Amino acid sequence: MNEPDHWFEPIADHLGATYLRYAHTKGTRQEIDHVVGALGLVAGMHVLDVGCGPGRHTHELARRGIACHGIDIAERFIEIAGSDAPAGATFERCDARAMTFDREFDAAICLCQGAFGMMTVDGDDEAVLGGIARALRPGGRLALTAFNAYFAVKYHGDATFDAATGVSHERTVVHDDGGATRELRLLLERAGLGVERVSSVEPGHYGDDVPTTELPEFLVLARVP
Secondary structure (H helix, E strand, O other), X not given: OOOOOOOHHHHHHHHHHHHHHOHHHOXXXXXXXXXXXXXXOOOOOEEEEEOOXXXXXXXXXXXXXXXXXXXXXXXXXHHHHHHOOOOOEEEEEOXXXXXXXXXXXXXXXXXXXXXXXXXXXXXXXXXXXXXXXXXXXXXXXXXXXXXXXXXXXXXXXXXXXXXXXXXXXXXXXXXXXXXXXXXXXXXXXXXXXXXXXXXXXXOOEOOOOOOOOOOOEEEEEEXXX
16 A cells, blocks of 8 residues: 555545534635635636645535635545535645646635645645645735644643644544644745735634634735735
């Protein structure tokens, strides 16, 4: 058996469709409501969903007449996403670190740590952002979420935070089918993406709240010049 390209692939194989039963996936409509308004998306646009998982955001955009192409490294998730996809939603297995799209999309989304922030090798997150920047047409916009390390340090009592690397380590159980803003800004700017706004959010409750330690994610809006 070949080694997986990324540590998340065996987890996706294990989770399967059960992933869509987790609480953090239940706010898809509200999340897309906010993203559509924030990015100025309208019917007829073409959006790239980076790290689409089982395709919930891709599906919701397509239902609104916004064509969306979802990519994910996990073959199992791509199979699930494509099995009942509405018209306008397309999918392919693709490593976000090696995207070759060239100015093909009006906008991109990378939500719920779809690819960014899921890497373990220095330089991989930069590769993801660089690929997104190249995929967008001039003026194209990005909505991306990232873990809020401040929240993790403050509230994750069972986790161990490594201050030297900025990584939080914790153990959790996942069920199978049977059952810091400055760094963000610098990474995006190095990829050629101008940051427009950073907000604090949580799944199912996206908005424009200022960055805080009280919510688990940051939502970044950025643009290609």
